Amino acid sequence: MSDPPVSRGFRGRKAPDAPADRVPPGQHLTSDFPVLSAGPTPQVNLANWTFALQNGGNLLRKWSWAEFEALPQTKVTVDIHCVTTWSKLDTQWQGVTLDTLLEAAGLPQAPADFAMIYCDGGYTTNMPVADLISGKAMVATRYGGKPLTPEHGGPARLLVPHLYFWKSAKWARRLRFMEKDEPGFWESLGYHIYGDPWREQRYAGD
Numbered sequence: 001m002s003d004p005p006v007s008r009g010f011r012g013r014k015a016p017d018a019p020a021d022r023v024p025p026g027q028h029l030t031s032d033f034p035v036l037s038a039g040p041t042p043q044v045n046l047a048n049w050t051f052a053l054q055n056g057g058n059l060l061r062k063w064s065w066a067e068f069e070a071l072p073q074t075k076v077t078v079d080i081h082c083v084t085t086w087s088k089l090d091t092q093w094q095g096v097t098l099d100t101l102l103e104a105a106g107l108p109q110a111p112a113d114f115a116m117i118y119c120d121g122g123y124t125t126n127m128p129v130a131d132l133i134s135g136k137a138m139v140a141t142r143y144g145g146k147p148l149t150p151e152h153g154g155p156a157r158l159l160v161p162h163l164y165f166w167k168s169a170k171w172a173r174r175l176r177f178m179e180k181d182e183p184g185f186w187e188s189l190g191y192h193i194y195g196d197p198w199r200e201q202r203y204a205g206d
């Protein structure tokens with residue numbers, strides 16, 4: 001008699017290993033991709049979409065969707081860590097790094113030390129510019145080789161994987177350089193101003 005069929009799913013279903021050097025303290029692995037949004041998913045029309053770099057109140061450069069898509073692309077495979085305690089390993093993204101954006105804007109270096117990201121729907125988040133440059137962050141337009149879906153921030157989201165995932169602003173439209181650090185949406189509501197998952201900087205005071 002032949003062996004009874006064993007579903008690959010059943011045999012393969014075991015808790016994912018959690019390599020300690022890749023899962024920050026207080027985090028657990030997930031294999032699905034949860035959606036976390038503070039509001040509804042905005043309707044984005046690519047015909048009107050732009051991405052802007054701003055210094056204080058001055059516009060530095062603005063790209064249409066077609067112009068943005070024509071910029072040099074970078075692919076990364078990175079781990080992401082949400083403050084609600086899920087982490088996901090080896091996520092694959094494609095987009096335009098902040099280094100590429102600065103270069104395309106003709107800026108040899110960032111004009112200030114901090115940045116605020118502004119999104120469709122009103123979400124904001126802040127971080128030091130040092131965390132955005134040197135290949136540390138991108139404006140991502142593809143996930144797993146496909147256009148980013150609206151609920152995950154499509155057409156374009158920030159990806160700053162070394163900070164808690166609330167810093168990876170979905171539906172990103174504008175990055176404003178600023179002289180002093182200022183809190184964004186969650187940072188104003190008690191989340192940590194910086195948000196390093198390896199130091200468990202979840203809330204202000206951590």
Ligand SMILES: Nc1nc2c(c(=O)[nH]1)N[C@H]1C(S)=C(S)[C@@H](COP(=O)(O)O)O[C@H]1N2
Pocket residue numbers: 033034035036037038039082083119120121123151152153165166167168169170171
């Ligand atoms: N515009 C916007 N970006 C956002 C959020 C949001 O509510 N609005 N939520 C943040 C939080 S808390 C997390 S954990 C991630 C979730 O991204 P995902 O829904 O693709 O998993 O997006 C971040 N970026």
Ligand SMILES: [Mo]
Pocket residue numbers: 036082083084165166
């Ligand atoms: Mo989050």
